[in-house]
Amino acid sequence: MTLNNLFSKLRKRNRGNYTQFVFCVTFAVMLIGSFSTVIFSPLIQSVLPEGGDSRKQVYMIFAVAAVGCLLFSIYAAGLFLRYKSRETGVFIALGAEKGKLSRALLLEVALLTGLCTLAGLILGNALAVLIGQIFKGLAVSDVEKGTLSLTGVGTSLLFAVVVLLCLMFMAFRFMKRSNLMDIMNQQRKSEPLKKMVTGRYAAIGGALLIIGIACGLLLPVIAAKLMEKNLGLIPYLFYILALIGLYMLMVYSVAVHKKGRNPKKYYKHMISYGMMKFQGASVVRNMLVIALLIIATLFACFYGPTQYLNGKMLHQNNPVDFALAYPKNVDEVKKEDIQELAGKHHAEIQNYREGELIRLLASGVERESYDSSGNLIEIYKKQFCYQEFISAKAYNRLTGSEITVDRGTYKQIKRPNAEETIWNRFGDLDHVKNTVTGLTMNLKDGGTADYQGLVQNDGFTVNGRFVLNDNDFSKLKRGLSDELITRQILFDAGELEDSYEFAKALFKEYCLRASDEMKVLSSYDEFQKQEALAAGKTYGYDSQVQLRPEHSEVDLGWKYAPNFKILNLKNIFSSFILYYLLFIYVAVICMAAVGIIAYTRSMNVGIANKQVFDDLRKLGADHGYIRKLVVSQLKKLFVLPTIVGSGLMFGYYVLLLWQNDSRFLPDEWAALGVDLVTCAVMGLYQFIMYRFSLKRVMKIIL
Secondary structure, three states: OOHHHHHHHHHHHOHHHHHHHHHHHHHHHHHHHHHHHHHOOHHHHHHOOOOOHHHHHHHHHHHHHHHHHHHHHHHHHHHHHHHHHHHHHHHHHOOOOHHHHHHHHHHHHHHHHHHHHHHHHHHHHHHHHHHHHHHHHHOOOOOOOOOOOHHHHHHHHHHHHHHHHHHHHHHHHHHOOOOHHHHHOHHHOOOOOOOOOOHHHHHHHHHHHHHHHHHHHHHHHHHHHHHOEOOOOHHHHHHHHHHHHHHHHHHHHHHOOOOOOOHHHHHHOHHHHHHHHHOHHHHHHHHHHHHHHHHHHHHHHHHHHHHHHHHHHHHHOOOOOEEEEEEOOOOOOOHHHHHHHHHHOOOOEEEEEEEEEEEEEEEEEEOOOEOOOOEEOOEEEEEEEEEEEEEHHHHHHHHOOOOOOOOOEEEEEEOOOOOOOOOOOOOOOOEEEOOOOOOEEEOEEEEEEEOHHHOOOOOOHHHOEEEEOHHHHHHHHOOOOHHHEEEEEEEEEOOOHHHHHHHHHHHHHHHHHOOHHHOOEOOOOHHHHHHHHHOOOOOOOOOOOOOOOOOOOOOOOEOOOOEEHHHHHHHHHHHHHHHHHHHHHHHHHHHHHHHHHHHHHHHHHHHHOHHHHHHHHHOOOOHHHHHHHHHHHHHHHHHHHHHHHHHHHHHHHHHHHHHHHOOOOHHHHHHHHHHHHHHHHHHHHHHHHHHHHHHHHHHHHO
16 A cells, blocks of 8 residues: 555545645636636737737736736645645654655645646636637627637646646645644644734724825825826835734734623623634734735726726717818718718718818927926927817817807817826917918917817827917918818717618728828827937837728727727727626636635634534533524624725725716716625625535534
């Protein structure tokens, strides 16, 4: 009978301990396997623009998920080795050589991890295919590419190897212990709280928590808006105070139980209080980790709906269904082309109108960085970049407004809810120049004009649009060539939903006709390019955009991207599905970790206190009393972290939305409603885990 045979028999007798380890490692490999296969698949890679922020954000999410799954696997392995400590100690006590025992244990860990890895990879690829089918079904454009890739599979295998090496190292270090009693009693270790905790301790903890969150979130905004200073990493250090405060509150909840006005209640639960304190240090750590994981879970779940509702509301409120803008000298789609496409796709064109904007070299303020003292660097330039200008008469005709603009002034066109930021401000412009005739004019800020249909991209920096007095506009337009005049087309559809096929066809035709001069990034400006090259610098926005006429959902950062309401609404939903699926990976990982940690802690309550429960039964305690003791232990573990984690995350998100512009927009109220439902789902999950854990603990102690 070899040690490997004995380990095989022990596996059959202790399936519960092995099941948890196998489930955790398989689950981790499956998640990362499917995640890597999905994000590196031709399907997802075709939707993410090369070198864009979206692609970087997805890779960051994947890195977070990989680290989370690795820590998840390491935690599961630590619990498994803790379970193995007793039988390992028995083998050593019976005379087994430590070297042979170590090799047998390493072989068992390697065998289990290998089988888990194989199962995880198979399940992961199956899940990736399923996710691909879901995405194809919800995508706005026809998708033919698949969700399997060699890069994704290779990344999955690399992760599996890293997991295997980490677990083998843990097993090797475990067997390096020389003290027999330490090995045998590893599972029975108690960690009582030794601190003297008072009400003052809790008050300090609460104060640190509030100060930490408030300063970490609001201090950077206050410093930027009021003092125009960048505080660097200093505000984020306040989150450490919040973490310390949360820990102190957890300690207080476990360590302090006062008689108060009802001493009977105190004495009735005194045994439960004592049991909790006896394992207090480890209980507090578990409660803190669970609360933090719940915060991470909810943050991952909150992000997607907030972004989606914000974008959906923005596009729904656009007063124009279709907006096109391009240089006048380009042979782009015109009224007759649009009407012809509309006829082919049975769409109705309403309220068609056109206008012209002129491109003038304008002044501005460059704000790109902070100095060594954290002060915002602001450099005024009389010649900063090209901006677009429209006459008040043309603006009123296009928008149906009745604004007036005094001579020598301008109004900046903006979205209705647009606000100034530290980087972008209204009123920076005070000088313009016609680069053909050389005519210059000083201008003053005359306020803003709200009309989303005329805003290009973000409406700031090199994409600004302004309304001029009619006389000023006529003077500045004289002599301009067609390449410095922008044709603006606006029109509506009879029924928005019925215009979807027409919108796709028009987008395709518009892209196919775009000239090479139009295929530039949204931040591209020819004057800034000339300035950079003259100074011997590299101009970062000088790259040609590769248009994709069949895929309007891909955000290319194109300067002349058309603004079609129906496509925007469909595309933002498609993007929401993509990013939410990816964020859900992180949420699932955190939720699984919450469940495993809470379940394991619950099992420890039963195992560590089994003798206490047996003694109480001998003293006359009935089944109901024993159950009440167990319930009081588990409620502390499940209820408090859930309430604290959900409350803190929801409160943090409320502050986050409010600090943007000190108000709540309709889409933000809707997002907060979704967030409340998400918190309720998290609570339901914890309740299910609590009931399951309670049932298992009662089986152990009875």
